[in-house]
Amino acid sequence: MLIENWQLPSPRDWGLHGFRAWGLTEDVLLVEAVQNEAGYHKGCQEAVPAAGNSIQVDGVFRQRCLGCFLSLKQSTLEHTPDWANSVEWAPAYVSMGIRFDPKLQPIEQLWKELKNVMKNVLKKGLEKGFADAASRANEPSSTPAQIFELPVCYDKGLDWSRIEDFSGLSKNEFIQRHSRGEYWVAAMGFLPGFAFLDGLDPALSLPRLDAPRTRIPAGTVGIGGGQTGWYALSSPGGWNSLGETPLVLLDHQAGVGNENPSPVQVGDRVRFRSINEQEFDALKNELDVGDLAQEPEHGLDQGFDQGLDQDSVENSVPLSSDDAGPVTGELARDSIQDFVSFEVLEPGLWTSLQDRGRSVGMAYGLPRSGVADLLAYEAALEAVGGQVSGQVSGQVSSQKSSQKSRVVLECTLKGPVLRCLSEATIVLTGADFQVRCERTIVTSGKSETTLRDKVTSDTQSWIIPLHTLVKVKAGDILRWGYSQEGCRGYMAVRAGDYAGQRYWGSISGLAGQGAFMEGQIIRWKHSGQVKVQGVEMVHNLETLQKAHKRQGTRKTVERFAGTPRFRCRKGPEWDWISEEFQEYVMGSEYEVGSDSNRMGIRLSRRVVDEARERDWRAFLTELPSMWSSVVRPGIIQLPPSGQPIVLGPDGQTIGGYPRIAYVPQDQQWRLAQLRPGDRVRLGWV
Incomplete structure (x- = not known):
């Protein structure tokens, strides 16, 4: 949504013509620098799009733009310190994304205030020296931007043969040129902690x-x-891989609200120092950098006490019998007395723990993450949340209590198999996975399975219906099947805070990490007494069985049937597409690709006119490249293939593909339930 094209009364001598303010999403304002003709590369025949975010801008223009945005940030915080906790800034090359809380301030009012500050920045010429502007982005403002030196072992590079062929330089000469340069951090994103450095010697550019x-x-x-x-x-x-550093470049323990998880931030200067393999190993040992610190998949999103001995888990789980003896050991003390716990017997296709996601971290490349289907998530929390004794409904007394029952299990297409390690009250929402509960009891010293698969037994199998509170016991097996409709299902637990690690304010993993593993233990703290208003029915398996016999099995509502049409808003680069092909993009029917995931949904156009498709692909080759800029979940990007990608909750925070449209938040739950092979259409709000 375009808010304003702001043309400066007198363009700057370094090429700035003005700014464009764009409502990228409901909570992100995008401000882009617009370059005038004097700022184009000499001899360029191709028209630069109105926003000026074409790749055809020189280094001086990029430096000055970044200086403007850094000064805008610092000047705003000096005059409006309250914004430090409610506004997040993500500058990138010739644009800046500003995340805000729309409940506190409408986007139009935010832009009006920022515009007034920018007028003052330009009037005082605060952008004229990039180093001066960069220094103002740090706290305190008198502290100069840091110069960060990164040791690099170039011998660990993977592409030197290719690099020498493309550059025409020897390995040693290339290393000397790369390591003697001084670069500036122009953007953070694509992946958490990924630093984009500008100022590269053109002779070192590589495809x-x-x-x-x-x-x-x-x-x-x-x-x-x-x-x-x-x-x-x-x-x-x-x-192209040049080498490796032994340093940890993303601190998993840093809190975004107080610390930068990266050793650098936008505006800092960077130098590379060449080291040999012996120095690399010595530094790595000195810093105690092992795989656990370097590889988040080994440390992120694993269950609480996942290293617990497997035999102790199996031997400590009681059968669901009133005659079962007491359980001893650390697991019994924790899981029964202090925790609501489950053991992962089979992880399913992609099962993870999710909450509402991060409200901060965009500036460091941290994805929003969180649940994909917010409607199913809220329905689950409403069912199990109730009211904590001593609190008014809807209010919380502390940050700790506000996290009560906020973490849910999310599974995709094929669900997990879980063993209950304690009594629990659960509810299922989202897609229907035909979850059934198997219980083993002890009678006369002989075990008998009372709930069995009806395919192999005359005894009926009892399915846990959606949106129904059910109490399960220690030893019960929750066996998820395949989703009947939709893609993602959720399980919420009536409990307190999740007893596991959070990463920058969220339980969600980073960069597609966080899937369950076999043997993992997941735990919630007991919440204490829960008060509910009115009459609440909590089924156990016996009452659920009787209810089924009386009422019969109820069919779930087919929420996911048909071909949905997503009502989109235009993106900042929509006008890059000529009118000739705009209808072709929005009028086509698309199919969801099998390589879709939480990072993004890949759409494949169903081609009905081969000649039209050839013309479209030829047109795509003429589109200019763009400097990376902020993106958010729901943004539809157009890669060179011409097949749109809709970013998901784990998607990157900046991207370099044109942002042609945006799916508003109130429709993103439906995106989360798309399955490979589903068909979709696009339209406008």
Whole structure:
């Protein structure tokens, strides 16, 4: 949603023509610098889009733009200190994303206030020296921007043969040029802690890999196009690998509200120092950097006490019998007396723990994450939440109590198998996975299964219906099947705070991490007495069985049937698409790709006119590249393939593909329930 094209009365001598303010999402204001003709590269024949966010801007323009945005941030915080806790700033090259709370301030009012501050910034010429502007972005304002030196072992680079072929330089000459440069952090994002560094010697520019690697080690320093930078996490990537650093580049224990989880922030200067493999090993040992610190998949989102001995788990779980003897040991004391606990017997296709996600972290590349289907999540919390004794409904007395019952289990397409390690009250929402509970009891010294699969037994299998509170006992097995409709299902537990780690304010993993593992233990603290208003029915398996016999099995509402049409808002780069093809993009029917996940939904156009499709692909080759800029869940990007990608809750925070549209938050629950092969259409709000 365009808010204003603000043209300066007198353009700056370095090429700034004005700014464009855009409502990117409900809670993110995008401000982009607009370049005038004097700022174009000499001899450029291609028109630069109105926003000025084309790749065709020079280094001086990018530096001055970044200086403007850093000064805008600092000046705003000096005059409005309350914004420090309610507004987050994410500058990137020639634009800046500003996350705010729309409940506190409408986006139009936010832009009006920022515009007044920017007038003062430009009047005083605070952007004229990038170093001066960068220094104002740090606290206190008199402290200069830091110069961060990163040791790099270039011998650990993976692409030197390719690099030498493309650059025409020897390895030693390339290393000397790369390590003697001074760079500035122009953006943070794509992945958590990923630093984009501007100022690369043009002779060192390298095209990205033809086929991105499926895994690049954490700490890899690389070059992609005209930028250099590093991977703070192990992840897929398409940049040329120059080497590795032994330093940890993303602090998993840092709190975003108080600390920068990255050693740098936008505006800082960076230098590289070449080291050999012996120095690399010595530094790594000195800093005690092991796989646990470098690789988040080994440390992120694992269950509380996941290393607990497996035999003790199995031997400590009581059968669901009133005659069962007392349980002893650490697990029994924790899981029964202090915790509501479950053991993961089978993890399912992609099962994880989720909450509402992060409200901060965009500036450091931390995804919002959280549940994909917010409607199902809220329905689950409403069912199990109740009212804590001594509190008024809807109010919380502390941050700790506000986290009560906020963590749920989210599963995708094929659910897990869980063993209950304690009594629990649960509810299921979202897609229907036909979850059944199996209970083993002891009678006359002989075990008998009372709930069995009706395919293999005459005894009926009891399915736990959606939106029904059910009390399960220690030893019960919760066996999730495949989703009948939709993609994601949820289980909430009537309990207190989740007894596990949080990462920058959220239980959610980073960069697609956090899936359950076999043997993992997940725990919630007991919540104490819960008060509810009115009459509440909590089923156990016996009453559920009787209810089924009286009423029969009820069919769930088919929430996910048909071909949905998502009502979108126009994105900042929508006008890059010519009118000739705009209807082709929005009028086509798309199919959800099998490679879709929580990071993004890939849409494949169902081609009915081959000639039209060829013309469309030819048009795509003429689109200019753009400097990376802020993106959020629900943004629809247009990659060179022409097949749109709708970003999900784990999607990156900045991206370099045109943002052609945005799916508003009130429709994103439906995105979460799309399955591979589903068909969708796009339209406008």
